[in-house]
Amino acid sequence: MSAAPSDSDAAIEASDLTKVFGKQRAVDGLTLTVPRGAVFGFLGPNGSGKTTTIRMLLGLVAPTSGSISLLGEPMPSALAGVLPRVGALVEGPAVYPYLSGRDNLMRLDAADVRSDAATRKTRVASALDRVGLGHAATKKAGTYSLGMKQRLGLANALLRDRELLVLDEPTNGLDPQGTREVRGLIRSLAADGTTVFVSSHLLSEIEQVCSHVAVMSAGRLVTQGRLDELRAAGERRLTVTTPDTDAARGVLTARGLAPELLTADAPDTVTAPLPAGLAVEELTAALVAAGVRVRGIAVSGETLEDRFVALTGEGFDVAG
Structure with missing residues (x-):
C-alpha cells in the first residue's frame, strides 16, 4: 500500500x-x-x-x-x-x-x-x-x-x-x-x-x-x-439504419435534429448530430411509433483523438 x-x-x-x-x-x-x-x-x-x-x-x-x-x-x-x-x-x-x-x-x-x-x-x-x-x-x-x-x-x-x-x-x-x-x-x-x-x-x-x-x-x-467529460464535450452522432429513410428523416427533423443527406454508399442510413440531453430511447420510440422499420440505431461520440485534434489543430503522433 x-x-x-x-x-x-x-x-x-x-x-x-x-x-x-x-x-x-x-x-x-x-x-x-x-x-x-x-x-x-x-x-x-x-x-x-x-x-x-x-x-x-x-x-x-x-x-x-x-x-x-x-x-x-x-x-x-x-x-x-x-x-x-x-x-x-x-x-x-x-x-x-x-x-x-x-x-x-x-x-x-x-x-x-x-x-x-x-x-x-x-x-x-x-x-x-x-x-x-x-x-x-x-x-x-x-x-x-x-x-x-x-x-x-x-x-x-x-x-x-x-x-x-x-x-x-x-x-x-x-x-x-x-x-x-x-x-x-x-x-x-x-x-x-x-x-x-x-x-x-x-x-x-x-x-x-x-x-x-x-x-x-x-x-x-x-x-x-x-x-469522460472531455469526450462528452464533443459532438455525439446518431445513426439510424432503416429502409424507410424519408420517414426517419421526417421524425428526426420533427424532434429538432438535422439529419444529413444520404450517401450512395449508405442508402439505408440516416445520420444526425445528437444534441445533449436528448435520449436515444426517446428517438427510438418516436421512430417506431411513426412506423419506421428500425434495423439498427447507434450513438457514437468523438474519440480522444478527435477532441485532441479539435483542441490543438495537430495530429496525434505527439511525443513531446
Missing part, C-alpha cells in the same frame, strides 16, 4: 507556472490540478512543454515564475521531504551497462539514505517481478533491449511505496505484451491508492487507463478534467 497521504485533496497543484528559455516561453501560465488517486494523462504535441512541466514539478528545472505544490507541500522548498514519496521515470532510464539489472537496482536503492538495507534484496526481486524482468535479473543491463531498460526504470520507481508516480512515456520501446503489462501495472497501482501521472503520445493508451486528462499546446494548457 502507498504511504499515508497528507490533507491536500490534490497530488499535484501548479498555479500560473511559467518557464522561459532565452526568448522561448516553453511553458506559459500553466495552472494544473491532479486529484489524489487519479490516473492522469498529460497530452500535447511535440514541443508543447510537457516534459519541461514534468521537470519543473519534480524540481529538476526551476520555474521562471508560478508556484507548485506536490503532495500538499510547496516546491521546491519541501523537495527533500517530498521526493522520497514520489517515483519517477522521465525521458527514459539511465543504467549501468556492466551491472546486471538486479545490481543496478541494488545500487540505486543503496543510494537512498531512507531505504531499508535489511529488505533490499526482497524489494529488488519484487520490483523486477512486477515489471516482468525477474527472468533477466542477472543479465547485464547493457544487453537489455530498449523495452527492457524501460521496465528497469519502472522497477526503480517501484522500489518503495509511493504516493505519486510520474511516468514520461512509460510504454516507449515496449512490445504489445509489455504495453499491456504496464497498463495493468498502472491500474493496480491506482487501485492501491497511488496517484499516477502519465505523459504519453499514445492516445489509445491514455483512453484505456486514465481517469483524468490535460492537453497542452504551444506551452499553454488547453483543457483539463475527467476523461
Whole structure:
C-alpha cells in the first residue's frame, strides 16, 4: 500500500507556472490540478512543454515564475521531504551497462539514505517481478533491449511505496505484451491508492487507463478534467439504419435534429448530430411509433483523438 497521504485533496497543484528559455516561453501560465488517486494523462504535441512541466514539478528545472505544490507541500522548498514519496521515470532510464539489472537496482536503492538495507534484496526481486524482468535479473543491463531498460526504470520507481508516480512515456520501446503489462501495472497501482501521472503520445493508451486528462499546446494548457467529460464535450452522432429513410428523416427533423443527406454508399442510413440531453430511447420510440422499420440505431461520440485534434489543430503522433 502507498504511504499515508497528507490533507491536500490534490497530488499535484501548479498555479500560473511559467518557464522561459532565452526568448522561448516553453511553458506559459500553466495552472494544473491532479486529484489524489487519479490516473492522469498529460497530452500535447511535440514541443508543447510537457516534459519541461514534468521537470519543473519534480524540481529538476526551476520555474521562471508560478508556484507548485506536490503532495500538499510547496516546491521546491519541501523537495527533500517530498521526493522520497514520489517515483519517477522521465525521458527514459539511465543504467549501468556492466551491472546486471538486479545490481543496478541494488545500487540505486543503496543510494537512498531512507531505504531499508535489511529488505533490499526482497524489494529488488519484487520490483523486477512486477515489471516482468525477474527472468533477466542477472543479465547485464547493457544487453537489455530498449523495452527492457524501460521496465528497469519502472522497477526503480517501484522500489518503495509511493504516493505519486510520474511516468514520461512509460510504454516507449515496449512490445504489445509489455504495453499491456504496464497498463495493468498502472491500474493496480491506482487501485492501491497511488496517484499516477502519465505523459504519453499514445492516445489509445491514455483512453484505456486514465481517469483524468490535460492537453497542452504551444506551452499553454488547453483543457483539463475527467476523461469522460472531455469526450462528452464533443459532438455525439446518431445513426439510424432503416429502409424507410424519408420517414426517419421526417421524425428526426420533427424532434429538432438535422439529419444529413444520404450517401450512395449508405442508402439505408440516416445520420444526425445528437444534441445533449436528448435520449436515444426517446428517438427510438418516436421512430417506431411513426412506423419506421428500425434495423439498427447507434450513438457514437468523438474519440480522444478527435477532441485532441479539435483542441490543438495537430495530429496525434505527439511525443513531446
